Amino acid sequence: MFVHKQDPPALNPDIQRLILPPREVERSEAISQLLDIPLETHRGRTTTTKVIGKRGVILQLFYTRCDGTCPGTTELLSNTAKVLGDKLGRDITILSISLDTTRDSVADIRQYARKHNVPDGWYVAAVSPSDGKALLKQLRLPEVKLGGDGRIKHTQMVYYGTNAGGRWRMIATKAATPKLLAKMAMFTHNTTTPALTSNFGE
Amino acid sequence: MFRLKKRTVNTVRPFVQPLPIPQRLAPSQGILSQPLEQRMYSFGQPNLVVLEEKEALHQFHPDIPPTLMWTYNGTFPGPTIVHRLGQSTCIRRINSLDPNYSGFGIVKTVLHHHGGWQAPVDDGWPLDYILPGQSRDYLIPNILPVANDRSYWGSTLWYHDHVADHTAGNVYQGLAGMVQQFDAFDSDNENDPSPTALRLPSGQYDVPLAFSDYILNTDGSLFFDQLEDKGQAGNLFCVNGKIQPYFNVAARKYRFRLLCATQGRHYEFYLSNNAPFQVIASDGGLLEAPVTMRRLYMVPGERYDIIIDFSGYPLGTQIALMNDLFHIDGNKPEDIRVPQPQLLFVVDRNAPDPSQVPQRLMVIPPPDVSNVVATRRIEFDRRNGGWQINRRFWDPTRPLFTAKANTTERWHLIVGGGGWHHPFHVHIDSVRILSRNRRPAAVPLHERGRKDVVNVPGGQQAEVLMKIHSYTGRYMLHCHNPAHEDLYMMGWVDVRP
Numbered sequence A: 001m002f003v004h005k006q007d008p009p010a011l012n013p014d015i016q017r018l019i020l021p022p023r024e025v026e027r028s029e030a031i032s033q034l035l036d037i038p039l040e041t042h043r044g045r046t047t048t049t050k051v052i053g054k055r056g057v058i059l060q061l062f063y064t065r066c067d068g069t070c071p072g073t074t075e076l077l078s079n080t081a082k083v084l085g086d087k088l089g090r091d092i093t094i095l096s097i098s099l100d101t102t103r104d105s106v107a108d109i110r111q112y113a114r115k116h117n118v119p120d121g122w123y124v125a126a127v128s129p130s131d132g133k134a135l136l137k138q139l140r141l142p143e144v145k146l147g148g149d150g151r152i153k154h155t156q157m158v159y160y161g162t163n164a165g166g167r168w169r170m171i172a173t174k175a176a177t178p179k180l181l182a183k184m185a186m187f188t189h190n191t192t193t194p195a196l197t198s199n200f201g202e
Numbered sequence B: 001m002f003r004l005k006k007r008t009v010n011t012v013r014p015f016v017q018p019l020p021i022p023q024r025l026a027p028s029q030g031i032l033s034q035p036l037e038q039r040m041y042s043f044g045q046p047n048l049v050v051l052e053e054k055e056a057l058h059q060f061h062p063d064i065p066p067t068l069m070w071t072y073n074g075t076f077p078g079p080t081i082v083h084r085l086g087q088s089t090c091i092r093r094i095n096s097l098d099p100n101y102s103g104f105g106i107v108k109t110v111l112h113h114h115g116g117w118q119a120p121v122d123d124g125w126p127l128d129y130i131l132p133g134q135s136r137d138y139l140i141p142n143i144l145p146v147a148n149d150r151s152y153w154g155s156t157l158w159y160h161d162h163v164a165d166h167t168a169g170n171v172y173q174g175l176a177g178m179v180q181q182f183d184a185f186d187s188d189n190e191n192d193p194s195p196t197a198l199r200l201p202s203g204q205y206d207v208p209l210a211f212s213d214y215i216l217n218t219d220g221s222l223f224f225d226q227l228e229d230k231g232q233a234g235n236l237f238c239v240n241g242k243i244q245p246y247f248n249v250a251a252r253k254y255r256f257r258l259l260c261a262t263q264g265r266h267y268e269f270y271l272s273n274n275a276p277f278q279v280i281a282s283d284g285g286l287l288e289a290p291v292t293m294r295r296l297y298m299v300p301g302e303r304y305d306i307i308i309d310f311s312g313y314p315l316g317t318q319i320a321l322m323n324d325l326f327h328i329d330g331n332k333p334e335d336i337r338v339p340q341p342q343l344l345f346v347v348d349r350n351a352p353d354p355s356q357v358p359q360r361l362m363v364i365p366p367p368d369v370s371n372v373v374a375t376r377r378i379e380f381d382r383r384n385g386g387w388q389i390n391r392r393f394w395d396p397t398r399p400l401f402t403a404k405a406n407t408t409e410r411w412h413l414i415v416g417g418g419g420w421h422h423p424f425h426v427h428i429d430s431v432r433i434l435s436r437n438r439r440p441a442a443v444p445l446h447e448r449g450r451k452d453v454v455n456v457p458g459g460q461q462a463e464v465l466m467k468i469h470s471y472t473g474r475y476m477l478h479c480h481n482p483a484h485e486d487l488y489m490m491g492w493v494d495v496r497p
Helices: A070-087 A106-115 A129-138 A178-189 B167-172 B482-486
Strands: A038-041 A046-048 A056-062 A092-098 A122-126 A157-162 A167-172 B047-058 B067-072 B078-084 B089-095 B111-114 B135-140 B156-161 B176-182 B206-214 B236-239 B246-250 B253-260 B267-271 B277-282 B285-293 B296-298 B303-309 B318-325 B337-349 B372-383 B386-389 B401-404 B407-415 B422-426 B431-436 B453-456 B461-468 B473-479 B490-496
Touching (some): A056 A178, A070 A157, A070 A178, A092 A129, A106 A122, A157 A178, A167 A178, B067 B078, B078 B089, B089 B111, B111 B135, B156 B167, B156 B253, B156 B303, B176 B206, B176 B253, B236 B337, B253 B296, B296 B303, B372 B401, B372 B422, B386 B473, B407 B453, B473 B482
Parallel strands (some): A056 A092, A092 A122, B206 B253, B246 B337, B372 B407, B401 B490
Antiparallel strands (some): A038 A046, A038 A122, A056 A157, B047 B067, B089 B135, B111 B156, B206 B236, B253 B303, B267 B296, B267 B318, B277 B303, B318 B337, B372 B386, B407 B461, B422 B473, B431 B461, B473 B490
């Protein structure tokens, strides 16, 4: 870099007037590690989000009574799990966390998981209302509100990332095909795999 | 445990550090460990330049601790690449980033030579990444895609990372630099004796200015929200990587090459004394004639070359380059105006000025719509919880449409409601804007040259003429708000023979 080595100028009054007074800026911390919160899983285990360990994660926020986007997203994840094959549980964990913290019981979660044939490596889980609220805040999402019709307006995003790598991304569920979601989750998780073909060989 | 608040730097003292000028990247003289593949000699012996992506400490401001960034060759912004028409360049890019890095961005990197005409393989397809320890060569032909039409030769370009999903994070980490292009007319020599030389201000009077906005934690580290879907608006205004620097100028003409390299922030530039300046070039090259303006609007990815003449000012004069657009996020500027100085010019010396600004800079043939073979609607909108083009997200396996090489198309760029701006960018080559909101007269004079970024505000449209050249293969088109493109507001054109 080429730099003129000179002393800073004494500012003229008309320039000094242009300088705004300091103002305070508060910011919510940007995500690096997924919030460590307790999970009540569909297998009846109590664990935490730390269960993902060094694996990459695909994170779904859903609720069992949803008749809108959630069934489609869960189907997307089911098919993504099939694409991942033996990478599921080894390289990637799928985490489906209920947003409906007041209504979704562990029994509801278990039934939902059974209905969707959730394989090993995929955790369907309930969290406490306060933990759910904190998680939404970390993901820059508004608090959920139960509508009069029993529905919850919620995100259409699926998240993927890695605690070990500190990288987090999201994709609109309508943008994601099972192959694309599996590949991009692996892409973000793993930084050592060379690009064999530039369109995933598809 | 998750902390709700983060301490970030609120304000710093402006105008306490000089403006740095990125070094021009000299052709590499060293012996290559890996020889160039034969393809690199397609246009003769290329100039070889080397860009090494590596971590380095960068000081945004003397009051803030140094920041560890990703850089090209150790500086932020990266060194300036210089091209000359008729002399091809091979860019050897080496990824020396830390494979064990943890944080936003990804060490799988891609290079896009933004504004250049190059084959798809050299263009920066978002999945053509390399890993730490790998390198990749890019051939930049530096020839005219349309024979004898100099209007296809750009003036100010730039290069930046373009990897899928993480372009915003990687560019914010520092992977960006500028490009200057010259030819026999715009010859980089204000003393050029050739009668056809333009003799625009050159050398130390030809100054690249890359504008970006940052948020810094109080420890100097970068604050970046990976889940911001609108584009992060920073509170610290940087020029060439320094927060609100000053620049001592001579009382004479300067050429400034402005690049908006932000995550979503727009600028409306003006001088604090409201003096006029001349716009001489846009993204795609020199304009036909200088356009005198007092305010200049810029969006992410755009470039304009301007001439400021300080010759009428007494020594000691101070003039600030201002911007008064106010952003909460990257989607659009808010309705209020907040004047903020970006760069302070201090007239501190006299100097001879052999430069000139000719009233005729370039011959730009009028847009020829007589041979248009296809007319397309390209609609940008928020649907299905994300940002879409023609109701689709980017699909690396499926093009947005197929086009034929060596043909001309007319594209209607349409942005839906909501007020969000979408700066359209296409990789094939620059375009000509035919109309805005269906009115040809609504295209301002400074947008009548060649453009590769066309901002379309919410609820508005623009019509562009796209000449598709001879290369076949995949070329991207996308919104140049990096957060939008990372959320797949992208598509690609499959150019076929």
